[in-house]
Amino acid sequence: xxxxxxxxxxxxxxxxxxxxxxxxxxxxxxxxxxxxxxxxxxxxxxxxxxxxxxxxxxxxxxxxxxxxxxxxxxxxxxxxxxxxxxxxxxxxxxxxxxxxxxxxxxxxxxxxxxxxxxxxxxxxxxxxxxxxxxxxxxxxxxxxxxxxxxxxxxxxxxxxxxxxxxxxxxxxxxxxxxxxxxxxxxxxxxxxxxxxxxxxxxxxxxxxxxxxxxxxxxxxxxxxxxxxxxxxxxxxxxxxxxxxxxxxxxxxxxxxxxxxxxxxxxxxxxxxxxxxxxxxxxxxxxxxxxxxxxxxxxxxxxxxxxxxxxxxxxxxxxxxxxxxxxxxxxxx
Numbered sequence: 001x002x003x004x005x006x007x008x009x010x011x012x013x014x015x016x017x018x019x020x021x022x023x024x025x026x027x028x029x030x031x032x033x034x035x036x037x038x039x040x041x042x043x044x045x046x047x048x049x050x051x052x053x054x055x056x057x058x059x060x061x062x063x064x065x066x067x068x069x070x071x072x073x074x075x076x077x078x079x080x081x082x083x084x085x086x087x088x089x090x091x092x093x094x095x096x097x098x099x100x101x102x103x104x105x106x107x108x109x110x111x112x113x114x115x116x117x118x119x120x121x122x123x124x125x126x127x128x129x130x131x132x133x134x135x136x137x138x139x140x141x142x143x144x145x146x147x148x149x150x151x152x153x154x155x156x157x158x159x160x161x162x163x164x165x166x167x168x169x170x171x172x173x174x175x176x177x178x179x180x181x182x183x184x185x186x187x188x189x190x191x192x193x194x195x196x197x198x199x200x201x202x203x204x205x206x207x208x209x210x211x212x213x214x215x216x217x218x219x220x221x222x223x224x225x226x227x228x229x230x231x232x233x234x235x236x237x238x239x240x241x242x243x244x245x246x247x248x249x250x251x252x253x254x255x256x257x258x259x260x261x262x263x264x265x266x267x268x269x270x271x272x273x274x275x276x277x278x279x280x281x282x283x284x285x286x287x288x289x290x291x292x293x294x295x296x297x298x299x300x301x302x303x304x305x306x307x308x309x310x311x312x313x314x315x316x317x318x319x320x321x322x323x324x325x326x327x328x329x330x331x332x
Contacts, residue, residue, distance in 0.1 A: 031330070050275030051127035054168045057175040059223030059238035059276060064097050065117040065126060066273040067225055067236055069212045070181040072096045075115065075134075076172035081165075088138055095176070100187060100204065104133035105146040108189055113137045126274065131167045180217050180225075183209035216289035220297040226289035233283045234268075235261050235292055241307055243277050247328075249306035250279065251313060251321035258302055262287060262295035269327030277328065 027038035029047060039047070052061040064071055075093040082089050092112040099106055102120035107113055115134050123129045136148035184205060218224040224237040239246055250267075253259040259267045264284025270277050283292065313321060 029330070048125040048127065051125055052167065052274060055171075056173065057222075059240050060176055060178060061117070062274045062276050062278075063223050063225055063236075063238050064095070064178070067227075067238070067278070068097050068180060068215055068217075070097055070184055070186075070215075071178055071217075072181065072186055073176040073178045075176075076174065078170060078172050081170050085138075091138060093134070094186075096186065098184075099145075100208075101145070103145040103147060104129070105137040105148075107137050107140050107142050107144065107146060109143040110189075111142055112189075114187075127167050128164065131165055131170055134167075134170060135165065178217055180215055181212075182214070183212055185209075218289060218293055218296055220293040221300050224292070224296055226283075226292055232285065233287050235265070235281045235283060235296070236278055237280075237296070238273070238276055238278050240276065243272075245307050245310075246277050247321060247324055248313060248317075249303055249309070250324050251317045252306045252309065253299075253302055254320040254324065255314075255317045259299075260295065261292050261299055265295070269329070270324070271329040 023035055025035050027033050027035045028049065029039055031038050050058070052058040055061060064073075073095045075095050077085075077088060077091070077093070092110075093115060094112065095115050095117065097116070098118040099114055099116040102118065103116065104119045105113060105115050113134070115130065115137065117130065119129070119133075132148045133146060137146045140146050187205065187208075188201065213227050213229045215225055215227045218226065218235075221237070223240075224235060226233060226235055228234075241249070250259060250270075254267060261281050262284060264287070266282045268280050268282050270279040272278070
């Protein structure tokens with residue numbers, strides 16, 4: 001269930017909204033700088049803190065953009081968009097984590113669109129960039145990469161002063177059906193003659209595959225991903241809850257000794273990504289994704305109850321909360 005984010009203040013038209021803060025307060029973007037020295041500077045456009053807000057699968061979209069090396073999900077266009085553009089009704093669209101050379105989109109010879117969550121162009125609004133890349137790909141001729149022009153600051157289109165369509169406007173609201181891959185073979189379309197890719201393409205694919213961290217998506221809970229970047233495995237779980245109630249809940253569970261995902265696991269901290277908090281656990285040696293399923297499902301129930309508990313934290317819980325906050329970093 002999607003839980004509303006933190007309250008936001010009023011901003012100028014076309015700009016992202018920030019919580020109301022004083023000039024000497026910490027900047028809401030999480031940089032650690034004072035607001036007046038960071039996004040309080042008028043010349044610097046404010047980033048959209050939650051670029052995928054409004055989607056029921058917002059946590060998974062954040063994971064595909066920030067955590068998962070290789071994954072795909074078929075996309076469906078919204079009924080409203082297709083009513084205005086019936087010519088795109090039969091287009092095949094695949095959302096992926098990253099494409100070759102970090103391009104935003106590719107149109108294959110058969111017209112299929114590959115759309116990337118991870119690109120080489122940083123932006124103040126990742127959701128708007130992805131939506132713009134999809135529209136550009138739908139309008140492009142096969143075959144080749146699609147790199148749409150970057151929008152002006154504030155999200156307006158180059159041809160007028162109004163923001164362009166968003167992912168909420170373009171995509172069907174149903175949650176993504178995500179498949180995590182061990183490599184990037186999905187980059188290469190199936191050959192009609194059964195032959196393999198050209199040698200240079202095969203070499204590039206081999207290099208990309210070698211860099212993939214083993215990753216699996218849990219099925220018992222949403223937006224939780226097991227990974228093994230080294231000798232020890234971790235669980236990274238993107239949470240849809242607002243930050244303050246979530247940090248309180250994590251503190252309650254930590255104080256009770258039940259902030260775990262199985263025997264031998266250890267909560268090691270969390271980070272903020274695209275406006276959501278992502279708790280991280282070290283897992284017991286040898287723990288695989290399957291071994292996390294039941295403990296994660298049980299933790300989800302405990303977490304729901306802890307978030308719903310709005311009683312003041314006791315001294316032990318407050319100490320735990322300070323430790324949780326101190327181990328929370330922001331991805332930039």
